[in-house]
Amino acid sequence: MEELVNDKLLEDRNATGSDVASPSSSTSTESSEVKRKLPRKSLDVSGPVKPYHPRLKNFWYPIAFSTDLKDDTMIPIDCFEEPWVLFRGKDGNPGCVQNTCAHRACPLHLGSVNEGRIQCPYHGWEYTTDGKCEKMPSTRLLNVKIRSLPCLEQEGMIWIWPGDDPPTPTLPSLQPPSGFVIHAEIVMELPIEHGLLLDNLLDLAHAPFTHTSTFAKGWTVPSLVKFLTPASGLQGYWDPYPIDMEFRPPCMVLSTIGISKPGKLEGQSTKECTTHLHQLHVCIPSSRNKTRLLYRMSLDFAPVLKHIPFMHYLWRHFAEQVLNEDLRLVIGQQERMINGANVWNLPVAYDKLGVRYRLWRNAVDQGDKQLPFSKPM
Template identity: 30%
Template sequence: MAIAPDKAIAETLPTPAKHQEFDWQNCWYPIAFTQDLPQDLPYRFSLYNEPLVLFRNQEGKLGCLTDRCSHRAARLSDGQIIDGRIECLYHGWQFGIDGQCLHIPQLPQDAKMPANACVKSLPVVERQGIIWMWAGQEQPIEELIPTIPELDKPGVFCTDYIRDLPYDQTYFIENVIDPAHVYISHDGVVGKRENAQPLDLEVLDSSLSGIRGRWRSTRQPHQPWSLLNFIAPNLVLYQSDNSNTGKFGGVVLYSLPLSKDRCRVFVRNYGNFFPWQMKLMPRWFDHIMIRNIILEGDLQIVVEQKRQIERLGKSLKEIYLPLKTSDTLVVEYRKWLDKFGQGLPFYQGYSSEKDFHSNELQENSLTLDRLSQHTQICSSCNQAYRVTNFSKQILIGLAIALAALAILTDNSWVKPVAVAGGLLAVVLAFAAQKLKTKFERAYTRH
């Protein structure tokens, strides 16, 4: 049975209300997985284009500061950590985790520290292996951190993945709140094209705090519903629970709005049913063989989608042709932005937007740059990449040395050993190069 595009979907969802704004500042934002924070280096990031820097002092306490030296506006993240202080690389001004200026080399010993030499600091805490930042002026409320209670249950295993995406947060949330695309965009990875079908999608609640929804296959109408929630401003949560077997799990998708053209995503798969092979798999191997391919399966599609929408210059309501059986939650999210997003620095709702269009269009080579978007900000992959590259160089040098030995020696048993060793080194160097490209080049279908 053919299903016609149902424009009535937009009429069944809440209409924008005036004078309701989500307070995007007085809430928590994920900055990094704890394991990905460098030990003795500044960690650079941004929130809605505001540059920020994170670091630890000698006692291991975290500090988050505006990434701008109070002296002459150089980036603090270009500096270094000395004795638990972040030092500006321009003139050596040093700041503590509270933003206080603690040392100015050019200041006379008997002179007082300038009153306005400090930089703004923001509260940060660690919860469930993630570092969180409070962006507002009000007293931070740690109970508002969107943690997942199931992660604290015994027997639960999780995998963590971080990625920078070349489009803004709203396109990421629209993408992951849409289960219908998985069968096509991720065919052969986590979905199968032949399983594409109409879905049962329901909005259970939509309010200032987010959206509660659920979905299931229409081919198996008696299967349990899967919960799919958006918790404002930065969490999409898939959850499933089989009460008959006691197995449960889910996918946690946090996001950090870096700018109009970039967001950082933190993906956590969890459950109490992971096989032992998955638990023993090195994190970097899981990333290059599974997680990167999943994220890259539709990365270029979303980039081009955003380009087309910006070129058209129309509202999404005018452009989209939604189906109830695939797009209900997508339209609901965009309408949530219509209703509550006016206070955001920028946004694109279903029928409204605010300062949304970007000033640049990235080339395809930049949108699929796995090295900078993932490897360099993931501690596990970065270390594995360095080891692989170093091993390759050593093997190449060894192959050259053994080849020279084979040429120069007259010893009847040394020559064949040198030749065999040289060939083995070449093969291993080639394998190291192939592995190295896994950390650099993105997956593409064509």
């Protein structure tokens, strides 16, 4: 495993390994290094959100929880500004087809699922999970097919591949670590661009200022916050907070949090804590100003909580409280960004993981063959 280092924020393209600041460097040294070597405006995230690069679509995206898709139900979704609908076929496997009837462009999710086919509510045309129309009541059956996406189900989640490239043969695992029990799975539709939401989720330094009514109530403000990570990684841990965090391309954030008493931090690593909370956030780009958020929460203690009636509603209430503390700020950021402000105008040391996400995202948008912070192909 690579040694964890507190490297300086944005290295020059020609910088060598010796330029990386060591964990023992003083704060003033780190500050002067950033001022001296950080290229001005090295990250520019400003103006209206640009159309998504086609390469960003060439990933598997977890789009729904399996428990939300019953045999006779449908889940309408937007992904990359296109409408789709999920439903289960006759074999029980999920499918994803365009949410538009080939006949008169009626939204299919307003209809029903009959024997594994989705039926349009307008004239009763029925489509299978691969998009083929198999029924056209009151007229001669024509050879009609609507668009469909590769769709798979794994470990309690439904995934789609919205890109034009052939899908990769394997899906990543998003299961919580061993010993954890899933307690809540929540879906929210949010009025913000998914990159801004990821920026927010990959930042913990804001917690004692933003989340003063929820999980960070009573937290003291540390004199220094650092994110320690491998020199070429998208994962690491926060100091002094007992939280491990990872950005998993293309749009997932996984974190393990050491639970401590309210208002107090328990140790400097998750290993020093006896109980933990694991979170998964999936930020799906519905459109250039909307995100479909999948949130899953797991605990390695108190399994009895899973069986308490209505506990799911309590978890959702708390998740919405935390998210609303962020949303009012991120919505304000989005408004200013659209009007020309650079939301990454002056990154500092604790912004490291968010900056790395943006560098990865820029490389995708530019069509780079080898993406940063990933294994060579």
